[in-house]
């Protein structure tokens with residue numbers, strides 16, 4: 001039996017390779033919440049007066065984030081936002097899990113059902129030119145609705161559950177395709193693009209997917225384990241697989257590469273002049289040409305559904 005390196009009494013259930021520690025269940029949970037606190041403080045993500053909306057999809061990352069944030073800062077004003085995307089065989093189940101969790105944690109939950117509120121579902125994009133890019137179009141729609149929902153409930157900060165593997169994947173993808181505009185957005189904290197919009201924070205930037213999974217497992221919180229039917233074969237999943245293979249024997253290197261990317265991004269940001277944004281004529285959100293990418297996509301899908 002391997003003994004926990006922290007309490008030196010219980011049996012260890014996991015090894016945190018980059019920290020060279022074996023931890024038992026209780027010490028792992030403490031380690032996780034502590035690491036979240038440290039990350040939030042390192043990047044000055046939250047101050048005492050903030051009202052934080054957590055975007056909870058029901059997947060392991062966002063669920064772990066909401067639970068651990070509650071534990072780390074019991075006095076912080078936290079609300080949860082869930083978007084029902086109207087995805088057949090997926091969305092209903094996700095919503096149920098999030099409702100269960102919010103109840104358990106006694107967190108105010110706001111649900112946006114896009115079929116009711118906008119009159120479309122993500123599945124409708126199957127009939128458009130976005131049919132091969134379902135994750136990307138879903139991302140655009142979600143980002144817009146999350147911002148809007150956070151503003152509607154008076155939150156000035158929006159926390160999302162992007163984990164370390166998501167970050168690394170986006171970074172590599174945008175690096176290879178030279179999407180510098182997208183690359184500079186990959187930061188732990190993104191200030192509001194326009195006044196009145198929430199600041200965005202990504203507290204799980206240093207948490208590999210498996211740590212979030214373990215946290216969910218050992219805290220026994222409700223998680224949606226059904227995979228989104230549109231994510232099958234997504235390019236990002238392939239990049240993620242390759243990266244995991246690359247860092248398999250060198251867990252520390254993952255942190256080094258993440259650090260190098262964050263460094264590069266801040267240099268890039270200084271070198272690049274912030275592109276001018278103008279308000280969208282339909283929704284008032286930032287856009288490049290007067291109609292934001294969200295409104296363009298909704299217009300398209302509505303014109304085809306008719």
Ligand SMILES: [Zn+2]
Nearest residue numbers: 004007024027
């Ligand atoms: Zn222990």
Ligand SMILES: [Zn+2]
Nearest residue numbers: 280283292295
């Ligand atoms: Zn718009």
